[in-house]
Amino acid sequence: MTGLEKIVEQILAEANTQSDMILEDAQKKADQIIEDAKVEADKIKAGSAEKVSHVKSDGMARAKSSADLKKRQTVLKAKQEIINEVIGKAYNGMIDMEVDRYFHMMERMIGNAVQPKSGQISFSAKDMERLPAGFAKRVSEIAKAHGGDLTLADKASDIDGGFILIYGGIEENCSLTAMFHAQKEEMADKLNSLLFT
Known part of the structure; x- marks a missing residue:
């Protein structure tokens, strides 16, 4: 294990400790954002279904697919925002540490x-x-x-x-900024599995 990997492990351990405090808030936000995204997607589906009812069945399938894609994109964007917020809070927690x-x-x-x-x-x-x-x-x-x-x-x-x-x-x-930047993808993947699986 390289020095950078050891540092990353230490940073991730610190981030894990802080993420427990942040997790409940992040999970509530995630649930709300996902619920909002579902409502928005359902509105899109309903609007699309109404417009598409006059079109052939393959047109309906495209509209449903489009609505599903929009829903997935909205949920993905919400997850990315939550992950970025958690990483930002972990970074600030380290900077402001006792x-x-x-x-x-x-x-x-x-x-x-x-x-x-x-x-x-x-x-x-x-x-x-x-x-x-x-x-x-x-x-x-x-x-x-x-x-x-x-x-x-x-x-x-x-x-x-x-x-x-x-x-x-x-x-x-x-610097902590450089280390967080170098490991952002790995931290985001770990947070994604921790928060959303």
Whole structure:
């Protein structure tokens, strides 16, 4: 399992924890949206059936198929909106996480992403201001345990959360935004099966 996969597993575990709180609300919204979509599709079917009653039977089949397609598209759109909302809430939950938990998560992420060479690590301005006492030492210890050396960069990175690793002028984006973006499809698939099956 690669470092990124470990980070993704950790992020998914955090998202799972938060999704339990969000699930009930999301399920209610999903049920309402699906019910609304069914009502809308039934209206379309009823309107289509009335218009098609004067047309040959193959015309009726096309109208019914069109209404069914519209219904499926409406339901799919609603599901996608719910999944995006849950992923957004999970992301915001990680950004706004309690400081001790947040930096404990950062330690795990650093352990999974650090390389066995010398470099720097840069956090967001918000994170730089709230770094726990001794965190720079902890980062150095984590890097040494993996055969490397990391020091805190003087300049903050323009990210919401997570960090940027800098090795020889090459930056490795380990921001939460980048990680969520890289794994969005996988998270969406897992949420889809969790919420809608």
